[in-house]
Structure formats: structure tokens, C-alpha cells
Amino acid sequence: MDEGVTAVRRQFPARIKAIDDLSARSEDFREICRDFADAQSALQKWNVSTDLKRDERVVEYQELIAELSKEIEGALDASVPPTAR
Known part of the structure; x- marks a missing residue:
């Protein structure tokens, strides 16, 4: 599985x-799923980083993950026939 x-x-x-x-x-x-996984992986790396931009990057990746989550939920909602909801 991907x-x-x-x-x-x-x-x-x-x-x-x-x-x-x-x-x-x-x-x-x-592709959206791959982007989501990549963002999660990057967030994990930044969470343990000692780089001065750590906090800034953590926030950026948290926001990206939230946006991708909404996009994923929207795609899932749109894929379900109205009668099945």
C-alpha cells in the first residue's frame, strides 16, 4: 500500500x-495523500531540530497538515454518493 x-x-x-x-x-x-505523509514526516524532523527556524517551520508544517486534512476530508465527502451519507 502507498x-x-x-x-x-x-x-x-x-x-x-x-x-x-x-x-x-x-x-x-x-498525490494528496503523499503530500500529507511528506508533511507529517517533515514536521517530525522539525520537532526534534535544533535549527533556529525550528518553531517557524513547525507552525508552517502544522498549518500545511491542517489544510491537507481538510482537502482530504473534502475529497472523501465528495466521493460518497448523496444517498449513502
Whole structure:
């Protein structure tokens, strides 16, 4: 399984079926998932960094992860037929 999809499954465990369904048919969604995983990885690195820009970068990656989370949720919501909601 794609590392990005795995990261999104961990973030949204209640939506695993929808994540699997959408990732199976959408390269765009898989790309968002990869971006999400990359941002999480970068945040982990900055969290332990001693660089002077650490705090600034941590905030930036937290904001990016929040934005990507909203984008992922929107894509998942849009992928569910109205009658199934």
C-alpha cells in the first residue's frame, strides 16, 4: 500500500473504506495523500531540530497538515454518493 494512503488511513481511521475506495481510482487523491505523509514526516524532523527556524517551520508544517486534512476530508465527502451519507 502507498505510504501516503497509509498515513491518511492512520489519520482518519473511521474512513478507511472510503480512503481505500478513492485511492484505488484517483491518482490525484493518492498525490494528496503523499503530500500529507511528506508533511507529517517533515514536521517530525522539525520537532526534534535544533535549527533556529525550528518553531517557524513547525507552525508552517502544522498549518500545511491542517489544510491537507481538510482537502482530504473534502475529497472523501465528495466521493460518497448523496444517498449513502
